[in-house]
Every structure is written in C-alpha cells, then in structure tokens.
Amino acid sequence: MIIKSPIDLELTQSSGQTSQPPWKKINDSYREVVNVNDKLAIFDVKQSGDYLDFNFTGDVSENEAVSRLRYIYDLDFDLDEFYKYLSNHSELADMSDFCNGLRLFLAPDPFECVISSICSANNSIKRWTKSVSDIKQKWGDNYNGFYTFPGISTLQNVFLDDEEEFDLTNEEDICMCKNNLKSCGVGYRAPYMRKASELFTLEMDLLEIPKMTYEEALESILKVPGVGPKVADCILLYGFNFKEAFPSDVWIKRIVSYLYFDGKDISVSKVREFGMEEFGDYAGYVQLYMFHYARKSGLMDKLK
DNA sequence: AACCAGGACTCTG
DNA sequence: CAGAGTCCTGGT
Numbered sequence: 001m002i003i004k005s006p007i008d009l010e011l012t013q014s015s016g017q018t019s020q021p022p023w024k025k026i027n028d029s030y031r032e033v034v035n036v037n038d039k040l041a042i043f044d045v046k047q048s049g050d051y052l053d054f055n056f057t058g059d060v061s062e063n064e065a066v067s068r069l070r071y072i073y074d075l076d077f078d079l080d081e082f083y084k085y086l087s088n089h090s091e092l093a094d095m096s097d098f099c100n101g102l103r104l105f106l107a108p109d110p111f112e113c114v115i116s117s118i119c120s121a122n123n124s125i126k127r128w129t130k131s132v133s134d135i136k137q138k139w140g141d142n143y144n145g146f147y148t149f150p151g152i153s154t155l156q157n158v159f160l161d162d163e164e165e166f167d168l169t170n171e172e173d174i175c176m177c178k179n180n181l182k183s184c185g186v187g188y189r190a191p192y193m194r195k196a197s198e199l200f201t202l203e204m205d206l207l208e209i210p211k212m213t214y215e216e217a218l219e220s221i222l223k224v225p226g227v228g229p230k231v232a233d234c235i236l237l238y239g240f241n242f243k244e245a246f247p248s249d250v251w252i253k254r255i256v257s258y259l260y261f262d263g264k265d266i267s268v269s270k271v272r273e274f275g276m277e278e279f280g281d282y283a284g285y286v287q288l289y290m291f292h293y294a295r296k297s298g299l300m301d302k303l304k
Numbered sequence: 305a306a307c308c309a310g311g312a313c314t315c316t317g
Numbered sequence: 318c319a320g321a322g323t324c325c326t327g328g329t
Contacts, residue, residue, distance in 0.1 A: 189312095
C-alpha cells in the first residue's frame with residue numbers, strides 16, 4: 001500500500017542515525033524484522049515517487065503495522081512546515097535543497113538504540129553499523145532470515161572477549177572463540193555494553209523514559225556506562241523521539257561555529273545550549289539536516 | 305610503519 | 318571545574 005507522506009527513503013536510510021543499522025536492501029526495497037506489539041513482522045518499504053510503498057508479513061493487523069511504520073519513519077512530522085522554517089532563516093535556507101525528504105529513523109527497540117549508540121561513540125558509521133549487525137547475528141533470534149536485536153538478559157550474560165570465553169567454556173583453541181563482544185569489533189566499549197545491560201535489569205526501566213520530560217530523561221540516560229552528553233542526546237532523539245535534543249559533537253560544533261559565530265571556536269557544550277535555545281522543538285531535525293547538508297554541500301571538507 | 309579520527313572516562317592540578 | 322591522557326580499530 002502507498003503511505004502518503006513525503007520522504008526520501010534512501011537518504012533517511014543512509015543518514016547514519018544511531019537508532020539502528022540501515023535495513024537490508026533487496027532490489028529497491030528495504031526490509032527488516034520489526035517487533036509490533038510483541039509480535040514479529042517483516043516490514044518491506046520502497047520508494048514510490050515521493051511516498052512509501054509498504055508491505056508486511058506476520059501475524060499483525062494492518063492498523064498496527066502501519067502505525068508502527070509511521071512511528072519509525074516519523075511520517076507524521078510536517079516536513080513542509082519545517083522547510084518553511086528553514087527558508088525563513090538565512091543560515092539554514094540552503095539545507096532543504098540538499099536534504100529534501102530526510103526524516104528521523106526512529107528506533108523500534110530502545111535497548112538496541114542504547115547499545116548501538118554506545119557503540120557509535122568515538123567510532124565511524126561504517127564500523128558501528130557492522131558491530132551492531134554482528135551482535136544481532138550472534139545473539140538475536142533468526143526470524144525468516146532476519147535477526148532481531150538480542151534481549152537485555154541475553155547481552156548481560158555475553159562474554160566480553162576471547163580470553164573470557166576461553167576460560168569459561170571447554171573450547172580447546174582460543175582462536176575458535178568468536179562468541180564474544182570484542183569479536184564484533186566494539187573494542188573497549190564491550191564492558192560498557194554489558195554493564196549497561198546489567199543496569200537495565202537491575203535499576204533502570206527504559207519503558208519509563210518516554211513518560212519523562214527531556215531533562216529528566218537526559219539525567220537518567222547519562223547514568224548509563226559509556227554514555228556521555230553527545231550519545232545521550234542521540235539516544236533521546238533517535239531512540240525516544242525527543243525532538244528538542246541537539247546532539248553536539250566536533251562536526252556540529254564546526255558547522256554551527258561557521259554558520260553562526262564567524263568561525264570562532266566554541267565549546268561543544270555551548271553549541272548544544274545554543275542549538276536548543278535557538279531551534280526549540282526543531283533542534284533535532286536541524287542537527288540532522290546540518291550534518292547532511294555539510295556532508296553533501298562540501299562544507300565538511302572545507303571545515304576539516 | 306607511524307599516526308590520526310572519533311567521545312567517554314579517569315586522573316590530575 | 319578545566320585540561321590531558323587513554324581506550325580500540327580501521328583508515329591513511
């Protein structure tokens with residue numbers, strides 16, 4: 001069926017949002033297993049003109065599936081309104097031309113988003129997406145050839161590295177020990193991921209986060225090991241749809257400094273405060289558009 | 305082959 | 318509270 005809400009699916013999929021790795025591309029379609037009200041379904045979306053062509057299989061109703069899809073691709077966000085806002089601000093006016101149809105790619109699974117975001121810290125897009133895919137393949141459930149993200153209790157019991165695996169199993173050759181986090185290329189983030197999983201079984205309930213204000217949610221998420229200010233804002237934006245978050249890293253700092261402060265060096269935390277103050281409920285989208293505008297327009301190379 | 309990029313954390317002053 | 322050093326891996 002056609003979902004009448006404009007989007008650029010390819011751009012949204014390739015935009016490196018830390019909610020989850022891109023879905024599997026098959027011919028013109030993007031496919032993934034999605035949890036819909038505790039039942040699994042295979043979602044299949046492809047671009048059809050400005051809109052999405054959506055199909056699914058699984059024991060879920062059409063209403064349930066469509067509303068899940070609308071959430072994941074943020075299809076109820078009014079892009080036209082947003083583009084009016086951009087064009088009314090000279091610093092941002094070019095951005096909609098370079099990023100037309102780019103939307104949030106929201107996490108169907110908040111836990112996956114947290115682990116995926118921890119993995120993204122001090123890392124490249126290519127590397128963290130590979131790591132998350134490896135984690136799914138090693139410990140997720142295979143559903144029609146697609147792997148779910150493992151549950152919290154699974155990840156908190158996983159081996160950190162080959163040595164730990166070698167010591168605690170009867171594997172005879174350490175070279176055969178690949179059933180551990182470090183073999184997914186996560187490096188020193190492995191203990192963060194396992195400790196985070198532990199935290200979610202013992203103390204923190206991720207289901208509470210959506211009920212909180214942005215400030216409360218930020219305070220909670222910052223307690224997760226391996227999560228600092230940048231990653232916390234990514235989790236709140238891409239994982240929980242807090243659109244007032246303005247995730248700020250060195251690149252956003254360079255871009256904001258170029259666009260608004262005449263190239264003057266400002267601290268990342270000031271950039272974050274500026275973004276939240278200046279853009280309000282559009283902060284998350286402005287951040288997303290800034291990053292891709294800089295990538296595509298060549299501004300990023302210029303700022304290096 | 306040495307060096308760098310990328311955030312969070314820990315230790316120091 | 319700011320600044321510096323370290324963590325791991327893939328890229329040059």
